[in-house]
Amino acid sequence: MDPILYVHDLTGGYSPKRPVLHRISFHVKAGEMVGLIGLNGAGKSTTIKHILGLMKPQSGEVKVGGVELEEDTEKYRSSFAYVPETPVLFDELTVEEHLRLTGMAYNVTDNADGERGEALLEQFQMTPKRRAFASHLSKGMKQKVMIMNALLAEPPLYIIDEPFLGLDPLGIRSLLDRLVEVKRKGAAILMSSHILSTVEAYCDRFIVMHHGKIVAQGTLDEVRRAAGMEQRGGTLEEAFYRLVAGGNA
Amino acid sequence: MGGELRLEAIWSRRARAFREEIVPYIRYMAQSGFTAFLSLIFISSSIGYVTLIRDLPSGFPIAAVGVAALAPVLCWSPLRTWLAPADTVFMMPREADMAGYLRRSVRHTAVFGALLAALVLLLYLPIYNQGPALASGWLLAILAAGLKAANTWGAWRERRMAWPGMRRGMRLLRWGLTALVLAAWLTREGWQAAVFTALIGLLFALVHRFPARHRFPWERLIQEEARTRNRYYAFFGLFIDVPTLPAAVAKRSYLAWLLRAVPNANRYTYVYLYTASFIRAEIGGIVIRLLLLACLVVYWLADAASLSGWGAAAAYGLFLAVLAVQAGGLRHVHRHSIWKHVYPLPDKRRIEQYLKVDRVVVTVCAIVAWLFAAIPLAMASIYAPSISAAAGAGVYIALRPSRMRRRLLLDEEEGE
Numbered sequence: 001m002d003p004i005l006y007v008h009d010l011t012g013g014y015s016p017k018r019p020v021l022h023r024i025s026f027h028v029k030a031g032e033m034v035g036l037i038g039l040n041g042a043g044k045s046t047t048i049k050h051i052l053g054l055m056k057p058q059s060g061e062v063k064v065g066g067v068e069l070e071e072d073t074e075k076y077r078s079s080f081a082y083v084p085e086t087p088v089l090f091d092e093l094t095v096e097e098h099l100r101l102t103g104m105a106y107n108v109t110d111n112a113d114g115e116r117g118e119a120l121l122e123q124f125q126m127t128p129k130r131r132a133f134a135s136h137l138s139k140g141m142k143q144k145v146m147i148m149n150a151l152l153a154e155p156p157l158y159i160i161d162e163p164f165l166g167l168d169p170l171g172i173r174s175l176l177d178r179l180v181e182v183k184r185k186g187a188a189i190l191m192s193s194h195i196l197s198t199v200e201a202y203c204d205r206f207i208v209m210h211h212g213k214i215v216a217q218g219t220l221d222e223v224r225r226a227a228g229m230e231q232r233g234g235t236l237e238e239a240f241y242r243l244v245a246g247g248n249a
Numbered sequence: 250m251g252g253e254l255r256l257e258a259i260w261s262r263r264a265r266a267f268r269e270e271i272v273p274y275i276r277y278m279a280q281s282g283f284t285a286f287l288s289l290i291f292i293s294s295s296i297g298y299v300t301l302i303r304d305l306p307s308g309f310p311i312a313a314v315g316v317a318a319l320a321p322v323l324c325w326s327p328l329r330t331w332l333a334p335a336d337t338v339f340m341m342p343r344e345a346d347m348a349g350y351l352r353r354s355v356r357h358t359a360v361f362g363a364l365l366a367a368l369v370l371l372l373y374l375p376i377y378n379q380g381p382a383l384a385s386g387w388l389l390a391i392l393a394a395g396l397k398a399a400n401t402w403g404a405w406r407e408r409r410m411a412w413p414g415m416r417r418g419m420r421l422l423r424w425g426l427t428a429l430v431l432a433a434w435l436t437r438e439g440w441q442a443a444v445f446t447a448l449i450g451l452l453f454a455l456v457h458r459f460p461a462r463h464r465f466p467w468e469r470l471i472q473e474e475a476r477t478r479n480r481y482y483a484f485f486g487l488f489i490d491v492p493t494l495p496a497a498v499a500k501r502s503y504l505a506w507l508l509r510a511v512p513n514a515n516r517y518t519y520v521y522l523y524t525a526s527f528i529r530a531e532i533g534g535i536v537i538r539l540l541l542l543a544c545l546v547v548y549w550l551a552d553a554a555s556l557s558g559w560g561a562a563a564a565y566g567l568f569l570a571v572l573a574v575q576a577g578g579l580r581h582v583h584r585h586s587i588w589k590h591v592y593p594l595p596d597k598r599r600i601e602q603y604l605k606v607d608r609v610v611v612t613v614c615a616i617v618a619w620l621f622a623a624i625p626l627a628m629a630s631i632y633a634p635s636i637s638a639a640a641g642a643g644v645y646i647a648l649r650p651s652r653m654r655r656r657l658l659l660d661e662e663e664g665e
Contacts, residue, residue: 052590052591053590054587054590073593073595074593074594074595075593076593077591077592077593077594078593079593082591084587088586088587088588090522090525090526090583090586091498092498092525092526092528092529092530093522093525097508097525100513100521101518101521101522103513104513104514104515104517104518104521105515105518105588105592105593105594106592106593107515107593133498133500135498
């Protein structure tokens, strides 16, 4: 089966003279949740920007749903929903109007009566805030709105950048529950986060980035092996520490 | 930077920084023909004013005009504090020393406000003196100074209030009381007006005793400063590209039905977004106020059938041009939005949908303002000016989309 997200030999960054990403390759298949982890400045956000098509690769290719951005822009873009690290909302729209806008943009036809939106408002405890303007929401609530919008679109691929920042415990729980659910239904998820215990508990595979390169990827066992921790257990956090700090020490 | 930087020095530095920040924009504005437009307005209103005071119509509502002209300039008490969100971290610890800083702000804005009020009063006096003129000009000047001071004080007290509803209520009350006091002095004998003023003053002082208030309204001042800054940039944005600032949003619930009327379908996505932006962002407010003003002026000129109705047609054309320029500012609203790139919608469609919203806005403005010219003129059996105005507006509305499209494509290329 073709992967939903396919990144091959990608080199990129803001300036051709100083690439941030160095020949990275990975993929995410349907029904799979992949954790993208790395220190600040490791290149996670740059990788995500390349996938979104906000940055152009210097070499290599990025395919979503089997097409590159230039090949079929509409198919490429309708294949994923994105939750940015910092919530980016329209100040002039209310919570429910954001859901309506997303429904229109992603052509969510069965949201005509707003039922899917209702369920999301309920699940993320945002029903009392449905008519609040984005500018009047707390940071965590804004993040919830971002997540709800992504979930409303029900795309084949979710790209989620640091989703837990500012979320309350119930919000984190709702998000993880929903991610498990969409994954079971066959969606692919690429999630970047620093909360390694959560990443370890929920993701099927991991991509460890360091200085713009992938230093390890695969299942927990494979990452451990790459970190030089042979088959005797240990957490993702230990493996990660060895990979990024041990490698430099 | 010294460790113990004095707050007054920070004030001066920020004031200077703002002046330096806006100088280039003012220069652009001067080059853009705006000065010509301003001088045109200045000359025509001077002529109108001189004709008016030389030959005041017998039933002229002298007192009402006095209240309408003086109350706004006496009540309006803005405050530039240059405070920014980061100040809640960096300046707040020095709150106890902020009095000096604030004094600079009050002085800075009060001087400007007082000059404006003095100018309006000077313009009003020649009209006032043609009426019964119950109080002398000097007395009015002292009264105006007192009201200005009371309003500055009241506005500051309102800023400190904790509840927004209370603050709005008090502002309304302050405007209302000021208008009443002005009306009293313009229509009653001195002693009656004085007693009335004393009572109103007492009431004003009394209501200000109760509400809960902050010692120093940081958030309020930061918000106000941001809004003022936004207004400057919204204004400069008419002439030249300006950095985008977070937009001020107003609810305008009376227009919300418009948004609900947009069909819930993929091909209306950007119609929906731009409609929301138009309704709730600064631009919508500017266009609505401008439209109201246009209706009023056009109606006056049409009702008086000035220049056999051609005066109304000219004013209509002028207002429509300004309205169209203002409405065009909508295209900058989501220029740097990330969703433009992320949404699965082609850019071309965004432009076409934007043009749809733009066309509706301009057409509605054109029709509404036109009615205010055409109906009074038709009642006076004058038709040619309104027909020409309608034809001119029609041609403009037909030509506008292609010009706008070119401009949007150009913006797009520059944004790349």
